[in-house]
Amino acid sequence: MSLRDALQPDTLDQAIRIRRALHSIPELGYKELKTSAMVVECLQALGVDEIQTGIGGTGVVGLLHGIKGTGTRRYVGLRAELDGLELTEQTGLAWQSQNSGCMHACGHDGHMAILLATARELSANREFSGTVCCIFQPAEEGGAGAKAMIEDGLLERFPLSSIYAIHNAPWLPIGKIAINSGAVMAAADRIEISVLGAGGHGGIPHQTRDPIVATANIISMLQNVVSRYVDPAEAAVISIGGIHGGSPLKGSMIPDRVDCVGTVRTYCTDVQSTIEKKIHDIVDHVCDAHDLTGLVTYKKLYPATINHADRAALVASVADGLLDQCDILSNVRPSMAGEDFSFFLQKVPGAYCLIGQGTESAASLHSPSYDFDDRNIERAALLLKRIALSELAST
């Protein structure tokens, strides 16, 4: 694990201090007031040219203008996330959460520190053309903060020609950089199914319309959708995560209704459409057969995160100048987790890469034992700096 470049020593020391300070004040999506204020304070201290706040709620953008080049200004976006998770931290670290019930368990504190370190390095040497937009977005964890920033005019204010982000990955060895030329994360959809019947005595079922048996049929048939209607070469998941009907104390009462919630994960929009249709078909037809009413709500939350091949190639090429070849992974198995950077990639060419957090002792993302590994700050910040400079060199 050697680097052919280095951050200024004080940039790295400062980034670690900032990372730990941010870790101690986690806030939930769209409530990142102290966090965004600290980001603004850091951006001011490192000398960005302009700061815009309140984009998409609590989003912050810091702009760095280069001193080279003439003509149309080119903008490159680098993204970090502001939000923490609803979770009680159990790390016992000196910098652990001071905000009870909230925690930076996805490493967004690390991503902010990386982007601030990148901005500090770029601010100190403006020998580039165009503008670097340091984007700190709210509410990545389920709140679609990227979409909120886009809807609030982010791309009209800053016409990005490309955008990039890095996320830490505890499932990859420490320090390895993974960059795929296509799918990285899945589309994450929510399904809500309600089966409405007519409850009554469990000993006299023929006088009821039983939603429990029908729901059992529906859940069982949903297991056939991926195996029978999706090309085996494609990946897809349907999981039911919750069922509510009746009472655990009332075994002889058939309830009026059963409600289920679940998730669908896909990479390909055709597969996503097939699954959505089959869920409706199964619920409609099973409920028809049982003389019941079935309701389905299919919510498309986050699209699949699909890297643009040319921007992924740019990341791979600058990583090659920074890292040993063995530290760069390509075409790693995509994750079935979701990521709202996908909204940016639907509008702007770009790429999302992963940096290994370690596979031996590292806790998984969203675990109360998780902490971002500060050893990743330097290589990730250097990689983002090189990406920005490479993009703007072509202006």
Ligand SMILES: [Zn+2]
């Ligand atoms: Zn997360």
Ligand SMILES: [Zn+2]
């Ligand atoms: Zn995350």
